[in-house]
Amino acid sequence: MAIDVKDYLQPHVSLSISERLDLVRRRFTDESHIAVDQEAFRNDDDRAVLYICPAQVFKLNEEEDSCIVNFEDCLECGTCQVARRYTSWRNPKGGYGVTYRYG
Amino acid sequence: MSDEKFEVIIVGAGLSGVAAALTLARNGVEVLVIERGDFPGAKNLFGGILYSGVLAELVPKFWEKAPIERHIVNRRWVALDVDSQVAIDLKSAHFDKPPYNNTFTALRSQFDRWFAEQAEEEGALIICETTVEGLLTEGDRVVGVRTGRDDGDVFADCVILAEGANALLSEGAGLRPAMTPANRVNAVKEVLALPSEIIEDRFHLEGSQGAAVEYFGGAVKGMVGSAFIYTNRDSISVGVGCLIEDYLGTKTAPYELLDEFKAHPSVAPLLRGAKTVEYATKMIPEDSYDDFSDLYADGIMLVGDCAGLVNPSIHHEGTNLAMASGVFAAEAFLEARKKRDFSRTGLGSYRSRLNASWVMQDLKHYRGTVDFLRANREFIDSYPRITVELMRDYFTIDDTPKTEVRRRLIRKVRDEVSFLRLMRQLWQARKNLI
Numbered sequence: 001m002a003i004d005v006k007d008y009l010q011p012h013v014s015l016s017i018s019e020r021l022d023l024v025r026r027r028f029t030d031e032s033h034i035a036v037d038q039e040a041f042r043n044d045d046d047r048a049v050l051y052i053c054p055a056q057v058f059k060l061n062e063e064e065d066s067c068i069v070n071f072e073d074c075l076e077c078g079t080c081q082v083a084r085r086y087t088s089w090r091n092p093k094g095g096y097g098v099t100y101r102y103g
Numbered sequence: 104m105s106d107e108k109f110e111v112i113i114v115g116a117g118l119s120g121v122a123a124a125l126t127l128a129r130n131g132v133e134v135l136v137i138e139r140g141d142f143p144g145a146k147n148l149f150g151g152i153l154y155s156g157v158l159a160e161l162v163p164k165f166w167e168k169a170p171i172e173r174h175i176v177n178r179r180w181v182a183l184d185v186d187s188q189v190a191i192d193l194k195s196a197h198f199d200k201p202p203y204n205n206t207f208t209a210l211r212s213q214f215d216r217w218f219a220e221q222a223e224e225e226g227a228l229i230i231c232e233t234t235v236e237g238l239l240t241e242g243d244r245v246v247g248v249r250t251g252r253d254d255g256d257v258f259a260d261c262v263i264l265a266e267g268a269n270a271l272l273s274e275g276a277g278l279r280p281a282m283t284p285a286n287r288v289n290a291v292k293e294v295l296a297l298p299s300e301i302i303e304d305r306f307h308l309e310g311s312q313g314a315a316v317e318y319f320g321g322a323v324k325g326m327v328g329s330a331f332i333y334t335n336r337d338s339i340s341v342g343v344g345c346l347i348e349d350y351l352g353t354k355t356a357p358y359e360l361l362d363e364f365k366a367h368p369s370v371a372p373l374l375r376g377a378k379t380v381e382y383a384t385k386m387i388p389e390d391s392y393d394d395f396s397d398l399y400a401d402g403i404m405l406v407g408d409c410a411g412l413v414n415p416s417i418h419h420e421g422t423n424l425a426m427a428s429g430v431f432a433a434e435a436f437l438e439a440r441k442k443r444d445f446s447r448t449g450l451g452s453y454r455s456r457l458n459a460s461w462v463m464q465d466l467k468h469y470r471g472t473v474d475f476l477r478a479n480r481e482f483i484d485s486y487p488r489i490t491v492e493l494m495r496d497y498f499t500i501d502d503t504p505k506t507e508v509r510r511r512l513i514r515k516v517r518d519e520v521s522f523l524r525l526m527r528q529l530w531q532a533r534k535n536l537i
């Protein structure tokens with residue numbers, strides 16, 4: 001297939017996080033593999049998990065001042081539990097979770 | 104699987120686990136590898152440059168058959184500030200012939216799968232879609248693993264943990280110090296599709312030649328870490344990795360840093376027309392040699408990332424250390440097997456093999472790198488920035504006389520850099536950075 005060089009002169013555009021997540025195959029059971037100690041989350045002035053997670057799994061429920069965990073978006077890096085020990089993370093059941101095409 | 108017994112169980116079919124499995128199977132050991140992904144490599148990710156010295160010994164001329172992307176002939180180290188770059192550029196046709204400087208780009212989902220097949224051909228049994236949830240012990244001795252399957256207990260003379268950077272089992276069993284924001288990097292990466300012809304043109308490459316570009320300084324806002332672009336065959340890998348501690352300290356979201364990096368005026372032209380086809384994230388260990396635990400105990404050994412075996416210096420090597428440690432653990436098992444002693448004493452040659460090799464010599468040499476950078480932030484923040492500014496100012500053409508430009512630059516260095524501190528730092532840097 002001939003390449004049209006003009007196609008490759010357009011700026012690269014960063015996708016939104018949800019568009020990026022859509023590129024990765026994820027398979028999940030109903031059971032969450034991530035738990036958050038809500039009390040400790042409330043006491044975390046930084047609310048660090050809200051920004052440290054590259055998949056934006058943690059969202060703030062403003063009304064209840066609690067942390068929502070969209071565990072099915074998790075890309076399994078383990079960073080949340082290292083950044084804040086009030087998140088407990090375990091490996092999803094075998095065969096579940098992410099499957100990368102490239103890696 | 105209930106009550107099954109193998110000679111060795113390996114947890115994780117990544118680079119270290121498979122290198123161990125291949126070596127064991129080749130020597131007639133009954134070995135079971137348990138992998139949580141759908142297939143070996145399904146959950147694995149790196150930058151990445153595959154450093155292949157050990158691989159070439161395990162599978163001679165692997166480059167003729169393995170799914171590798173390109174061999175690296177061009178390495179570039181770039182300091183960025185807000186809108187400028189200064190680079191050191193090494194390009195050598197010397198690297199164009201076997202063994203290609205043992206430096207290749209690869210995609211792990213494809214490479215690890217192939218590597219695991221080589222171990223299977225030697226007789227290793229690899230079970231996928233199975234998560235190891237805990238270790239089985241008798242007294243202090245590890246005797247097997249508990250998997251998430253029904254009847255999921257499996258027994259062995261020896262367990263090799265090759266679970267990677269998110270070392271939950273190793274940490275849980277007290278076999279390594281806790282993972283902390285100061286000893287773990289978070290890395291995010293995108294694979295961007297580009298036709299091979301465009302890549303070769305854009306990065307000045309021919310055929311299967313490849314380029315590896317690492318970015319420092321302003322590229323990662325002066326955090327301990329770096330950004331990278333590696334050329335694959337018909338895609339490029341673009342990512343950033345920084346200490347979690349620094350993300351927390353600056354309240355930066357990793358993907359925002361990645362997006363800023365991609366938009367930098369020095370970087371954006373390399374990405375034109377490229378479409379993101381994958382987004383991924385993982386941790387990288389930056390444990391220091393000084394914090395390593397023994398890495399073995401009764402009936403168990405730790406290899407690769409879970410042991411902390413990554414060279415955190417500018418070399419950024421983990422792949423070859425992972426494979427080397429897998430091979431050493433396999434050899435230690437073979438020695439223990441002769442006496443049928445799989446206790447701590449019996450397996451002790453694992454650590455002595457590691458210690459006697461380049462693996463521990465390198466890790467020992469770079470034991471202070473991360474702490475040095477954490478304590479001397481100028482090396483990742485102001486020094487790269489000042490270097491870029493000096494070069495830019497020196498080559499800025501207006502009608503100022505060159506002698507006046509020189510005077511200004513010297514003044515700038517005097518104002519911004521403490522000479523004594525710099526000398527002291529350079530003295531320490533020779534041990535920690537180079």
Ligand SMILES: Cc1cc2nc3c(=O)[nH]c(=O)nc-3n(C[C@H](O)[C@H](O)[C@H](O)COP(=O)(O)OP(=O)(O)OC[C@H]3O[C@@H](n4cnc5c(N)ncnc54)[C@H](O)[C@@H]3O)c2cc1C
Nearest residue numbers: 115117118119139149150151152235267290407408421422
């Ligand atoms: C973004 C990034 C860039 C990198 N760049 C480079 C580079 O350019 N060059 C370089 O040399 N190194 C690089 N590294 C480091 C290198 O990738 C690692 O050092 C290497 O992959 C370690 O191999 P490993 O076998 O120890 O772990 P891994 O390759 O991570 O393998 C661990 C395996 O264990 C499995 N597993 C984990 N827990 C369980 C369980 N409980 N049950 C069953 N299976 C389990 C995982 O699914 C995985 O397959 C990079 C790392 C990252 C994250």
Ligand code: SF4
Nearest residue numbers: 053074075077078080
């Ligand atoms: S493991 Fe990584 S991707 Fe998953 S929730 Fe934690 S930080 Fe987010």
